[in-house]
Amino acid sequence: MAVFGRRHWGRRRPATLRATLRSIRLVAVVALLAGLVGACGGGGGRAVPALGWYVNPDNGGQAELAAACTAASGGRYRITVSTLPNDASGQREQLVRRLAAKDRSIALMSLDPPFVAEFADAGFLRPFTPGEAAGLTAGVLGGAVDAATWQGRLVAAPFWANTQLLWFRRSAAARGGLDPAAGPVTWDEVIGAAERADATVEVQGGRSEGYMVLISALVASAGGVVLEHPEAGRDARPALASPPGRRAAEIIARLAHSRAADPGLATADEESGRAAFQGDRGGFMTNWAYVYGAASEGVASGALGRAVLDDIAWARWPRVDAGRPSRPPLGGIDLGVSAYARHPALAVDAVRCLTTADSQRRYMLKSKNPAARASVYDDPEVRKAFPMADLIRESIGEAGPRPKTPYYTDVSAAVTRTFHPPASVNPATTPAAADRLVTGVLHDRVLL
Amino acid sequence: MLCGPALAVMVGVTAYPLARAVWLSLYSYRITDPAGRRFVGLRNYGVILTDHLWWSDVATTVLITVVTVAVELVIGFAFASVMQRTLFGRRFVRTAILVPYGIITVVAAFSWRYAFALDTGFVDHVFGLGRFAWFGQRTPALFVIILAEIWKTTPFISLLLLAGLAQVPGELLEAAEVDGATKVQRLFRVTLPNMKAAIMVALLFRTLDAYRIFDTVFVTTNGAAGTETVSFLAYRQTITRTALGLGSAVSVLLFMSVVLIAVVFVKGFGVDLARARGER
Numbered sequence: 235m236a237v238f239g240r241r242h243w244g245r246r247r248p249a250t251l252r253a254t255l256r257s258i259r260l261v262a263v264v265a266l267l268a269g270l271v272g273a274c275g276g277g278g279g280r281a282v283p284a285l286g287w288y289v290n291p292d293n294g295g296q297a298e299l300a301a302a303c304t305a306a307s308g309g310r311y312r313i314t315v316s317t318l319p320n321d322a323s324g325q326r327e328q329l330v331r332r333l334a335a336k337d338r339s340i341a342l343m344s345l346d347p348p349f350v351a352e353f354a355d356a357g358f359l360r361p362f363t364p365g366e367a368a369g370l371t372a373g374v375l376g377g378a379v380d381a382a383t384w385q386g387r388l389v390a391a392p393f394w395a396n397t398q399l400l401w402f403r404r405s406a407a408a409r410g411g412l413d414p415a416a417g418p419v420t421w422d423e424v425i426g427a428a429e430r431a432d433a434t435v436e437v438q439g440g441r442s443e444g445y446m447v448l449i450s451a452l453v454a455s456a457g458g459v460v461l462e463h464p465e466a467g468r469d470a471r472p473a474l475a476s477p478p479g480r481r482a483a484e485i486i487a488r489l490a491h492s493r494a495a496d497p498g499l500a501t502a503d504e505e506s507g508r509a510a511f512q513g514d515r516g517g518f519m520t521n522w523a524y525v526y527g528a529a530s531e532g533v534a535s536g537a538l539g540r541a542v543l544d545d546i547a548w549a550r551w552p553r554v555d556a557g558r559p560s561r562p563p564l565g566g567i568d569l570g571v572s573a574y575a576r577h578p579a580l581a582v583d584a585v586r587c588l589t590t591a592d593s594q595r596r597y598m599l600k601s602k603n604p605a606a607r608a609s610v611y612d613d614p615e616v617r618k619a620f621p622m623a624d625l626i627r628e629s630i631g632e633a634g635p636r637p638k639t640p641y642y643t644d645v646s647a648a649v650t651r652t653f654h655p656p657a658s659v660n661p662a663t664t665p666a667a668a669d670r671l672v673t674g675v676l677h678d679r680v681l682l
Numbered sequence: 683m684l685c686g687p688a689l690a691v692m693v694g695v696t697a698y699p700l701a702r703a704v705w706l707s708l709y710s711y712r713i714t715d716p717a718g719r720r721f722v723g724l725r726n727y728g729v730i731l732t733d734h735l736w737w738s739d740v741a742t743t744v745l746i747t748v749v750t751v752a753v754e755l756v757i758g759f760a761f762a763s764v765m766q767r768t769l770f771g772r773r774f775v776r777t778a779i780l781v782p783y784g785i786i787t788v789v790a791a792f793s794w795r796y797a798f799a800l801d802t803g804f805v806d807h808v809f810g811l812g813r814f815a816w817f818g819q820r821t822p823a824l825f826v827i828i829l830a831e832i833w834k835t836t837p838f839i840s841l842l843l844l845a846g847l848a849q850v851p852g853e854l855l856e857a858a859e860v861d862g863a864t865k866v867q868r869l870f871r872v873t874l875p876n877m878k879a880a881i882m883v884a885l886l887f888r889t890l891d892a893y894r895i896f897d898t899v900f901v902t903t904n905g906a907a908g909t910e911t912v913s914f915l916a917y918r919q920t921i922t923r924t925a926l927g928l929g930s931a932v933s934v935l936l937f938m939s940v941v942l943i944a945v946v947f948v949k950g951f952g953v954d955l956a957r958a959r960g961e962r
Contacts, residue, residue, distance in 0.1 A: 327921055334713040334924075356714040441906035498800040500818035500907065509801045640714065644923055654906060655818065678710050678726075678928060681735045682918060 283577045285313045285341035285584050288332075290325050290567060295601035296344065302596075303587035311580045313342070322346045322443050326643070333358040333572065341575040342584060344567045345390055347381035348443075348636045348646070353570060354384035355467075355640035360571045360578050361387040370589060377633045378606045382568045384638075385465070389570065391585045392606035394597060396565035397629040398451070398520050399622065400424065400549045406433040406517035407547070414518075414549035418559070421452075421485045421552045424518050428494035433517020435489055436507035439499040441654040446636065446646040447563045448520070449653055452482035454561035454634025455554040460649065461672075464639035472672040474649070474665035481554055483653070483661040490656035494518075500655035512542055520551060522565060523626050527602030527619065548622045550629060561634030566606060604630065647682050648672045700937070707931035713924040726931035736915065736932075740939075743911040746824065747892040750831045754888060755881070757832070758839030765840065766847050783837035791901035794830040798902075820908035827909060830898050835891065839884045846880020847873070886947040890940055912936050 289296040300313035318325040326349045332340060333353070345353060353359050362370060367388035371379045378392040402414055410427030412419060428435045438444030450460050458478025462471040473479065489495055494517070496502055496510055504521055511519040512529065519525070529546055532538030551562035569588060571581045587593065594605035595613050602619075604626050610616055611623045620626065637645055652668035653659055674680035707726055711719040730736045761779050768775045782790065796802045798816040806814050816822045850873050858868050874881070896913040903909045905918065916936055920929025 323922065330713060330924055331921075352714050356716075358714075441904065497813040498815040498818060501800070501815055501903075506799075506801050647918075647922070678722075678925065679729060681730060681733045681915065681928065681932070682923060 282309055283311050283580055285311050285575075285577065285581055286316060286339045287313050287342040287344070287584075288316050288318050288329060288340055289344045290322075290346075291317050291320055292601045292603070295597045295603075298600060299588055299593055299597060302593070303584055306587055307583070311577065311584060313584055318344070322349075323643070326352075329353070330356075330358075333574070336574045337572075338574050338576055340572045341577065341581040342588075343570045343572065344393065345570045347378075347390075347564065347566060347568055348638075348642045350382055350390050350568055350570070351384050351464075351638045352640045352642055354389040358570075358573055359389045360573045360575065360581075361389045362391065362571075362582070366582055366586075369586060373591070373607045373609050375606060375608055375627065375630045377564045377630055377635060378566060378568075381564060381566075381635050381638070390568035391570075391589050393567045393569045393589050394594060394601075394603045395606040395630045396522050396524075396567075396604055397562045397626060397633050398447070398522055398551055398565075399525075399562070399625060399629065400552050401511065401519045401521055401525055402547055402549065403433070403511070403516055403518075403545045404547050405545050406431040409433070410517070414552075415547055418550060418553050418556075420556050421554060422488070424552050425489055425492050425494050428517045429492055431517055432515070433494065434496045434510060434515050435492075435494045435517065436496055436502065436511045436519035436521070437489065437499070438503055438507060438521075439486075439490070439496075439654075439656045440501045440503050440506075441650050442503060443646060443650075444503050445650045445654065445656075447565070449482060449486070449649055450636045451551065451561060451563040451634060452485055452554060453478050455551070455558065456481040457555075457558060458482075459637070461637035461639060461645060464637045467640055468676045470637075470639055470641070470645075470676065472645070472669040474668045474672075476665070478554075479665035479668075480661045483659050483664050485554065486653065486656050487659040487661055490659065495656075500657070512538060523604050523620075523622075524602045526622065530619075531602075548625065550625060559632065561632060562629040564630065564633035564635050566603070606630075641676055644675045644682060645672055648675045651682065703930040703933050703937075706926050707928075707934050709927040711925075711927045713926060722927070726928050727935070729928065730931055730935060735910075736912075736935075738908070739910050739912050739915045742824070742909065743893055743895065743913075746828055746831065746895055746911065747889060749828050750835070750892050751885060751888050753828075753832050754836045754839045755885065757836050758884070759843050761836065761840035762843035762847050765844050779840060780837045782834050783841075785834070787834060787897040788901060790834050791830055791898040794826060794833075794898070795902045798826050817903050818907060823903050823907045823909045827895075827898050827902055830902070831892065831895065834898075835888065838891075839888055842880055842884035842887070843877070846877030846884075849880065850876040882947065882951055886944065889943055889947070893940060893943060894936070912939070 287296070287300055297315045300315050304312045318328055325346065329340070329343055329345070333356070354361070370391040371388060374392045375395055378395040379388070382388055382390040382392050400414055400419070407413060407427060410431035410433065412423055412427035414424070425435055437448050439448070453460055453474065456478035458476050459473055462473045464470045490499060496507070498506060498510070507519055507521060508525055508528065510516055526546065526548070529538060529543050533540055533543045551560045553560045569585050571578060571585060575581045589606070591605070591607045591609050594607050595610045595616060597603060598605045598610060598616055599619055604620070605611065608627060611627045617623050636642065639645060648671040649668050652664055652671050671680065675682045708721060708723055709719055710722045710726070765776050765779060798805050800806070800813055800815055805816070806812065814822070816826050854872050854876065855868060858872050863871065894913050895911050896917065899905060899909055899911050899914050905914045912932070913936060916929055916932040919925050919932055923929070
């Protein structure tokens with residue numbers, strides 16, 4: 235049989251080969267035609283302009299909105315989503331490189347607010363006209379609009395806004411004899427209570443953007459700023475060597491040397507802090523608004539016990555001084571239209587659709603990220619998913635922005651480098667050292 | 683004439699970027715501020731060479747290089763001997779030893795990071811260390827980075843040394859044995875001198891490679907806790923800060939360090955690349 239088989243194959247090979255080649259050609263032609271048809275868009279032969287939207291990774295919420303707005307456009311445009319790297323710095327790096335090369339495939343981009351000034355100053359963003367801006371900012375919480383404005387013009391549309399809250403475990407707070415929900419608490423009180431309860435205070439102390447968020451919010455809550463005249467670019471004046479800057483350093487040093495510090499404080503980010511907070515020694519944590527939604531999902535998927543979720547409570551970001559309201563951090567995502575977009579007018583239309591109150595409401599429910607428009611927080615479904623909706627709205631409204639400068643990355647990296655590791659912070663010397671480094675870096679006099 | 687096309691490709695992909703980097707290093711220039719570009723001559727080099735960050739990064743890089751290469755040479759030699767002598771399951775042994783080298787460096791670095799991390803890591807648990815933050819301080823962080831490098835690239839050295847071992851004439855070893863030389867004497871008097879060329883080439887390649895370490899540091903500590911290396915410094919100036927002038931100057935200095943290492947090996951230690959390849 236085997237011999238017969240070989241002969242059989244030997245005799246028939248040329249014909250089989252021809253047949254195979256024919257089918258390969260056929261497949262190739264079909265694939266090419268399919269590609270052409272696809273490029274033309276839905277059957278009518280008229281090309282639907284594609285708007286490339288570069289998004290930060292989320293749980294699919296932005297992709298859903300893109301599909302919804304594509305459908306709502308009635309065939310005028312279609313939004314294609316490309317995902318950027320995980321962390322904010324990586325997202326910025328990729329966008330900067332693409333935009334510096336005038337990449338026309340980017341029409342829309344999801345931008346972290348602190349990078350808006352840099353992108354606008356470099357001419358990467360198409361500013362919105364006053365007419366467009368009016369609609370995009372109507373009913374948007376104040377801090378979010380300010381962060382998206384550069385030199386008096388709206389250069390990005392607030393899509394969602396974020397802030398941090400003081401999250402605490404009721405059981406640990408009770409053991410520590412502190413009730414943050416009863417009224418404003420200070421950092422000193424929180425650290426003291428955690429020590430008494432043998433629990434940790436989780437903050438973002440790793441050398442990354444999260445640490446800068448903490449430092450700026452501490453300085454702002456102490457009544458100061460990281461940078462004076464940030465709009466002066468290279469000639470902005472760092473202002474950490476001031477009473478507010480030293481006060482911020484005091485709190486970081488106190489926490490780092492206290493029993494309430496997590497052993498991994500020097501490498502902690504939002505997610506590692508959240509894991510520790512949900513763990514055995516979790517007591518208090520400053521973290522973004524997604525924490526509660528993420529814990530709820532953890533319970534739904536069985537990864538987290540119901541008791542832990544029930545133990546989680548929230549309050550406003552702690553005060554630095556008892557007599558001065560805190561300025562919680564401001565985060566979120568703004569939508570920018572690329573200056574090199576092929577269809578800028580359509581891109582603006584898409585931004586309008588993506589940032590309507592209804593889009594923001596859907597996004598808030600899907601991705602657990604808070605809306606930038608105030609009215610969304612009154613929605614019953616939102617209030618059910620976010621029992622702390624009013625606190626989030628209030629915190630965003632009174633949040634302190636990070637320095638608004640085209641050199642934000644340099645400022646942030648210089649400050650975090652000097653303040654890292656948290657246990658090395660010395661209130662008498664660290665703020666002044668940070669100021670010197672920021673000035674040197676801005677003028678290319680030192681490495682970073 | 684015949685090597686013309688190859689020369690053209692080399693000029694295009696190597697000489698041009700190199701010359702461009704040297705040119706850019708004479709400017710103060712940021713991608714995000716093209717209008718602010720200005721010629722500053724050699725000032726960037728002055729800034730770098732007088733900055734203690736450059737020197738501390740050089741020290742870190744040299745430390746990682748020396749320790750990893752030294753340890754890898756010893757372990758690599760042991761592996762090479764095992765690979766050469768294995769009679770049964772030779773393929774299996776060789777494959778097993780070479781597996782780490784086949785893994786992409788970034789992937790390997792992630793697995794080391796996850797193994798030592800506070801939240802996902804098993805190392806603290808296995809060794810009963812409680813919650814020890816490996817990446818929070820310089821010494822333990824460098825320890826993990828060096829360990830990851832050794833694990834990853836020892837197979838490379840052992841491959842080169844295996845080739846060297848194969849070049850040692852069997853009759854010399856037999857003659858030494860007949861003359862009553864002990865195992866240690868045979869190793870140091872016969873085997874090692876006969877494979878000097880292979881050892882030096884392995885050292886040269888690995889030193890050049892180790893000096894440019896980037897991936898493992900990037901993945902594990904992102905340069906924090908005093909683990910920053912020279913390549914990482916170049917990356918941060920160029921990619922993160924988009925300060926192309928300063929970044930190019932760091933890259934040029936890094937390139938010059940690598941050339942220096944090669945020159946020291948080739949001229950100082952007399953590494954003969956042609957002989958090691960058996961061309962002479």
